[in-house]
Amino acid sequence: MKKKVIQKTRGLSRRDFMRTSAAVGAGVLALRTSRIYAAGSDTVRVGLIGCGGRGTHDTTKCLSSAENVELVAMGDLFKERVDRCRRTLQRNLREKIKVTEDTCFVGWDAYKQVLACDVDMVILTEPPHFRPGHLKAAIEAGKHVFMEKPVAVDPVGVRSVIASSELADEKKLTILAGTQMRRISHLVEGIKSIHDGAIGELVGGQCVRLGDGMLGWGANTRQRQPEWSDMEWHLRRWLFLTWLSGDFIVEMHVHNLDVMNWAFDGPPVQCVGMGGREVRTGPEYGNVYDHFAVEYEYPNGVRVEYMGAQIDGLSGRNDQRLVGTKGRAYTDFAGVVIEGQNEFEYAWDRVDPCIKQHADQIAAIREGKRLNEGRRIAESTLTSIMGRMSAYTGRALKWDWAMKASKLDLSPPKYEFSELPMRMKEVAIPGKTQLI
Amino acid sequence: MKAKANRKKQMLTRRDFIKTSAAVGAVAMASGTSRIFAAGSDKIRIGLIGCGGQGTRDVVSCVKSSPGVEIVAMGDLFENRLQQSLDKLRKEVPAAVKVAPEKRFVGFDAHKRVLQTDLHMVLLTAPPHWRAEHFGAAVEAGKHVFMEKPAGVDPKGIRSVIRAAELAQQKRLSVVAGTQRRHSKKYQETIRRIHDGQIGKIVAAQGYWNGGDMLGYWKWYDKDGLSDMEWQCRSWPWFTWTSGDHIVEQHVHNLDVINWALQAHPEQCIGMGGRAVRNLGNIYDHFAVEYEYPEGVRVSSMCRQINGCTDRVAERVVGTKGAADVDQGVINGERPFKYDGPDPDHYVREMADLVQSIRDGSPINEGKQVAESTMNAIMGRMSAYTGRALKWDWAMKASKLDLTPPKYEWGDLPMELEQIAVPGKTQLV
Numbered sequence: 104m105k106k107k108v109i110q111k112t113r114g115l116s117r118r119d120f121m122r123t124s125a126a127v128g129a130g131v132l133a134l135r136t137s138r139i140y141a142a143g144s145d146t147v148r149v150g151l152i153g154c155g156g157r158g159t160h161d162t163t164k165c166l167s168s169a170e171n172v173e174l175v176a177m178g179d180l181f182k183e184r185v186d187r188c189r190r191t192l193q194r195n196l197r198e199k200i201k202v203t204e205d206t207c208f209v210g211w212d213a214y215k216q217v218l219a220c221d222v223d224m225v226i227l228t229e230p231p232h233f234r235p236g237h238l239k240a241a242i243e244a245g246k247h248v249f250m251e252k253p254v255a256v257d258p259v260g261v262r263s264v265i266a267s268s269e270l271a272d273e274k275k276l277t278i279l280a281g282t283q284m285r286r287i288s289h290l291v292e293g294i295k296s297i298h299d300g301a302i303g304e305l306v307g308g309q310c311v312r313l314g315d316g317m318l319g320w321g322a323n324t325r326q327r328q329p330e331w332s333d334m335e336w337h338l339r340r341w342l343f344l345t346w347l348s349g350d351f352i353v354e355m356h357v358h359n360l361d362v363m364n365w366a367f368d369g370p371p372v373q374c375v376g377m378g379g380r381e382v383r384t385g386p387e388y389g390n391v392y393d394h395f396a397v398e399y400e401y402p403n404g405v406r407v408e409y410m411g412a413q414i415d416g417l418s419g420r421n422d423q424r425l426v427g428t429k430g431r432a433y434t435d436f437a438g439v440v441i442e443g444q445n446e447f448e449y450a451w452d453r454v455d456p457c458i459k460q461h462a463d464q465i466a467a468i469r470e471g472k473r474l475n476e477g478r479r480i481a482e483s484t485l486t487s488i489m490g491r492m493s494a495y496t497g498r499a500l501k502w503d504w505a506m507k508a509s510k511l512d513l514s515p516p517k518y519e520f521s522e523l524p525m526r527m528k529e530v531a532i533p534g535k536t537q538l539i
Numbered sequence: 540m541k542a543k544a545n546r547k548k549q550m551l552t553r554r555d556f557i558k559t560s561a562a563v564g565a566v567a568m569a570s571g572t573s574r575i576f577a578a579g580s581d582k583i584r585i586g587l588i589g590c591g592g593q594g595t596r597d598v599v600s601c602v603k604s605s606p607g608v609e610i611v612a613m614g615d616l617f618e619n620r621l622q623q624s625l626d627k628l629r630k631e632v633p634a635a636v637k638v639a640p641e642k643r644f645v646g647f648d649a650h651k652r653v654l655q656t657d658l659h660m661v662l663l664t665a666p667p668h669w670r671a672e673h674f675g676a677a678v679e680a681g682k683h684v685f686m687e688k689p690a691g692v693d694p695k696g697i698r699s700v701i702r703a704a705e706l707a708q709q710k711r712l713s714v715v716a717g718t719q720r721r722h723s724k725k726y727q728e729t730i731r732r733i734h735d736g737q738i739g740k741i742v743a744a745q746g747y748w749n750g751g752d753m754l755g756y757w758k759w760y761d762k763d764g765l766s767d768m769e770w771q772c773r774s775w776p777w778f779t780w781t782s783g784d785h786i787v788e789q790h791v792h793n794l795d796v797i798n799w800a801l802q803a804h805p806e807q808c809i810g811m812g813g814r815a816v817r818n819l820g821n822i823y824d825h826f827a828v829e830y831e832y833p834e835g836v837r838v839s840s841m842c843r844q845i846n847g848c849t850d851r852v853a854e855r856v857v858g859t860k861g862a863a864d865v866d867q868g869v870i871n872g873e874r875p876f877k878y879d880g881p882d883p884d885h886y887v888r889e890m891a892d893l894v895q896s897i898r899d900g901s902p903i904n905e906g907k908q909v910a911e912s913t914m915n916a917i918m919g920r921m922s923a924y925t926g927r928a929l930k931w932d933w934a935m936k937a938s939k940l941d942l943t944p945p946k947y948e949w950g951d952l953p954m955e956l957e958q959i960a961v962p963g964k965t966q967l968v
Contacts, residue, residue: 382964410811534847
């Protein structure tokens with residue numbers, strides 16, 4: 104089954120390759136992918152696409168992770184974001200910021216303009232909705248990519264990310280995803296020990312993340328301005344719109360579900376979920392839910408419970424637990440505790456995983472090593488998306504169906520500052536919202 | 540079959556008669572447990588407190604379960620409910636209906652008047668809010684009890700049920716609860732194997748009641764000129780103070796099976812829930828709760844009452860050597876099992892077990908067990924309503940939650956009895 108998918112996407116990739124070659128030209132392509140080696144310089148030139156808080160953060164970490172990494176271009180939908188991000192970066196990173204007025208871009212095409220600059224690598228940190236399109240363009244343009252999680256908001260986007268990831272392999276481009284938990288030392292060691300059988304065969308698990316309501320997010324956009332179109336209002340409040348963020352189970356809790364997929368060494372087989380919004384009910388909170396509970400079934404009938412909420416005043420929790428035939432593993436940001444026949448405790452080595460992930464990528468680029476997390480993060484993103492789809496519709500659904508058959512595509516009819524159709528504003532109603 | 544049962548019953552009865560005499564004393568006994576035998580009759584005279592659909596069905600099951608069961612008194616808050624129930628019983632089990640007009644009681648004290656009549660056993664099937672009070676009164680009056688689940692709606696009520704169950708023990712009264720899965724052959728055979736270690740050490744479990752919105756089963760009355768009290772009592776499933784919410788009212792069945800299989804109650808829980816669709820009353824329409832049992836065993840519970848969703852009503856227990864789909868009577872793993880024997884009507888069987896225990900004079904007492912399963916559900920609801928994790932010991936001993944209205948009379952009720960809980964805002968009491 105898997106093989107068939109790969110063949111199909113490879114087919115697409117080859118076609119895309121030809122198209123790209125025709126469009127961009129073989130010379131550019133060669134230049135792009137291997138410029139740093141050909142030029143005999145080891146400077147990695149970075150472009151930033153998406154200049155919000157996370158983009159600023161990721162650029163800072165990336166440029167701090169290794170010598171001779173420079174930011175040379177940046178783009179965002181909104182000018183003030185570019186300006187603010189540029190000021191912050193210049194203040195903190197000074198000579199590593201080589202951005203000029205000519206390499207700062209604003210608007211719907213800003214990402215294309217960044218990609219047309221002389222950059223080796225791009226950081227993709229626009230809201231999740233844009234990730235599949237930006238990734239595709241970046242890989243076609245021959246750039247290495249760091250992309251924030253999640254990498255899509257719907258199955259159509261997930262499939263696109265997988266296709267682009269396969270193209271990246273063909274073009275020997277690296278793709279790193281912003282799931283820094285994969286580089287927290289105790290998780291790396293703890294999950295390796297689970298894979299090595301420390302708790303026996305996995306028979307259950309829990310993944311719980313209960314946190315505050317994020318009500319302070321975007322305080323200055325909470326009130327819709329009269330001149331803002333639907334599109335502008337949505338983009339400024341993107342965290343609370345499903346078509347832009349994927350809802351918080353996707354936007355934030357993909358981290359935790361990615362850890363579960365990591366432990367199980369693959370995605371779930373099916374899921375059934377529920378959820379709703381009890382507290383974040385105002386129009387400023389768009390159409391996302393504030394709580395989800397999803398049961399994921401992994402291969403061999405192993406059921407894993409996920410609970411997530413963003414509501415002020417809850418008993419907070421953020422941990423994952425794996426249950427095996429020979430013990431249990433508790434995992435969180437502080438450590439991994441193995442109980443049972445092979446008791447052990449792994450503590451964090453205090454190395455910043457956000458720095459580590461970028462250092463790994465810069466090294467891979469310089470050494471020409473394969474590093475491609477595209478499919479893996481696409482699968483974890485789909486894990487989150489299918490949980491949301493199940494909660495929104497009230498329907499159980501299968502991984503294979505979501506991956507191959509679902510037609511859900513949350514894209515707007517047009518990318519322009521205009522009104523948006525009702526479907527993009529409505530809050531999902533279980534039992535009524537259709538599974539697409 | 541019948542003759543044999545009678546012989547057994549007589550033998551046991553005689554033995555028990557002696558035992559009971561010694562233990563409780565002739566006075567208590569004469570008024571209560573063994574009066575039927577002393578009187579030389581083997582009729583079981585029952586009363587019904589709560590004449591709704593479930594109460595009426597329970598009487599029918601009881602009559603069908605054993606020979607010689609007669610219903611002699613009935614009580615309900617509402618005259619029309621009592622009359623509907625009576626009409627239905629006359630149609631379905633006419634020979635067993637011996638309810639004289641003066642033994643039909645209506646109003647807030649109907650239960651007391653039923654208990655004053657000459658009967659051996661009562662069926663407590665008023666809405667869950669009243670269970671604790673009715674059960675206490677029934678045990679006080681020396682009656683054997685069948686009580687529908689759940690056993691209460693708040694910790695205060697649960698504590699009262701547990702005390703009354705202990706008193707029933709002392710008085711040698713039988714108490715059977717309407718958690719009828721406990722009387723299913725399929726469940727019994729599967730859970731016996733779990734207890735015997737057939738799936739190894741239990742490490743996880745799941746319980747579900749994901750179903751429809753219940754509008755076809757639970758009546759809703761518009762306020763429309765009714766007093767608050769009448770409106771909410773008639774629409775009882777839809778209000779938390781009367782029903783306990785659906786996690787308590789309905790999902791308690793599945794949680795009870797989990798407690799049974801794990802031979803324990805949870806130590807703590809954290810839950811969530813809300814109203815995604817429902818707009819009647821103040822109950823939620825979905826809950827998800829993580830329960831933690833002794834030795835860190837976590838159990839996942841999900842319940843939903845929304846139409847058009849994927850339904851699942853089930854219990855599953857996971858062990859180190861296999862997993863049991865208890866509701867299907869199936870065990871997978873190292874030692875697979877599939878129950879394929881008969882599984883007679885659980886509702887009839889629970890009544891047969893109860894009546895037999897009365898006749899045998901060997902009481903069974905499910906009071907504490909159903910109180911604990913109910914508490915399990917209540918603490919899940921409390922956690923979802925408030926967004927707070929909580930511990931069993933706190934809920935059982937320290938929680939002051941008491942959903943009783945200030946007065947039982949046909950008038951206004953305080954607003955908080957119809958408010959919808961908001962996680963993070965509603966206080967844990």
